[in-house]
Amino acid sequence: MKFIISRDQILAPLQQIVSVIEKRQTMAILSNVLLQVNDGSLVMTGSDTEIQMVSKLNLESPADDGEITVPARKFLDICRLLPSAAEIKFELQEDKVKLSSGRSRFSLSTLPAEHYPEFNESEFEYQFLLNAGKFKKGLDKTIFCMANQDVRYYLNGLLLHISNSRLKMVASDGHRLSIFEDDIGQATGYEARIILPRKAVQELSRLLDDGDAELNIQFSNNHIKIYYKDVVFSSKLIDAKFPDFSKVFNQAFMSPMLIQKQLLREALTRVAILSNEKYKGVTFDIAGDQLKLSTHNPEHDEAEEELIIDYQGQPLSISFNSQYMLDAVTNLDSEMSLITIAANASSCFIEEPERPLFKFIVMPMRM
Structure with a gap:
């Protein structure tokens, strides 16, 4: 088994494959990447028995067919630390793989390819x-x-x-x-x-x-x-x-609240600094065109901030995990966020005002 490949061609697919391989393995061979050369192609396989990734690369130079497994992370580190555009010569000699590039020489231990576990898949319907x-x-x-x-x-x-x-x-x-x-x-x-x-x-x-x-x-x-x-x-x-989860949509809702995404995100981030480290609770007091965000913690620190909103419904006080709200608001693509709370205050919908492809639902918490 022998082939030549450029460092830039092999690096990205090898990184993808190594990310699948768990660091701690029950079987030593699962720490290795399976390399197979056949008909001018290099096929690399990595697996943790739950997930498998296979990448196929075309070899530009003539190659000798064969298959072997080598330590995945060591092989990746060698490729990664070689200079950009370097050529890597790969040759299997008995039970060792010899890698050479420019003035660098490496020798890696191997395990036989036939011991690499098969990824058993059912028929795809x-x-x-x-x-x-x-x-x-x-x-x-x-x-x-x-x-x-x-x-x-x-x-x-x-x-x-x-x-x-x-x-x-x-x-x-x-x-x-x-x-x-x-x-x-x-x-x-x-x-x-x-x-x-x-x-x-x-x-x-x-x-x-x-x-x-x-x-x-x-x-x-x-x-x-x-x-x-x-x-x-x-x-x-x-x-x-x-x-x-469809039941959550089949209920009565309060009037929707329209608020600038960036303003809400920044206010939540500031107020959350003084929230309880474990529960991260922030209270939303909604009345007319105003939203007050407030929080406190066991050290008796307090924070509050007021925002102008577009809201036509009844006054309401409700609390949420600030990180959950932040995650939802941050993932909106629009400039405005539309927030709708269920009439029984059991859930809060966060979405974009126009043609939303996605919705986020956050459950309230008791403060």
Whole structure:
């Protein structure tokens, strides 16, 4: 096995693959990246048994076919620290890989490719094509609401709901919820719901850096496979049912409140400095055209700030986790934010005033 490749060609795909590989592995070979040379192509594979990423690169110089696994992070660090535009010569000699570039020489230990575990995938029943920029936007507008290590394991991920030509992405940690909805661009002819695990969502958000590219998404009840340019991303799915959140829309609401996003964001950030470090609570006192934000903490520090708003409803006092509100407001793309509170004060909707593709819902808290 022998090939030559430029440092600039291999570096980015190798970084993507290494990000999938866990630092601590139960199997030593899973700390390695699988390298396969065949018909003038180099195929690199990284996996943690839950997620797999495969990247295919075309080799411009003649190469000797073969396959081997090498320590992923060491291989990446070598490539990363070589000069830009450097050529890397890769050669397998017995059970060692010799890397050379300019005056640099490296020798890496290996493990046989045949011991690399197969990523078992089921037959894919569903498939659709989607613009990568649209999918990436949906991920970015929902990712921050996912739970982290919640016992309700279905919350440690993101719901992907395909309903013919509509795509809905939903994430929630039980205290807040984000919904992104857009058109797929074609009729799929089916309705399906799957839950992507947290790590898969994070890796996909990192991977999708070309908004004009097209994704080919295939999935079954327990696996998803996404073809993106020269990369194939695969992941197991969370085997559970996402809670029915539609009830939150079927209730009475108070008058909506219109407020400048930037002013609200800055005021929340300032007031939150003196909030309780554990609960981060901020009280919203809404009356007429004024919103008063206030907070206090166990050290008896207090903060308050007043903002001018557009509101026609009844006076109201309600409290929220300031970080949850900040996350929601920050993720709006418009200059204005539209805030609507349920009539029974059980939830608060934050969205853009015109044609919103996404909504954020934050549950109130007791102060």
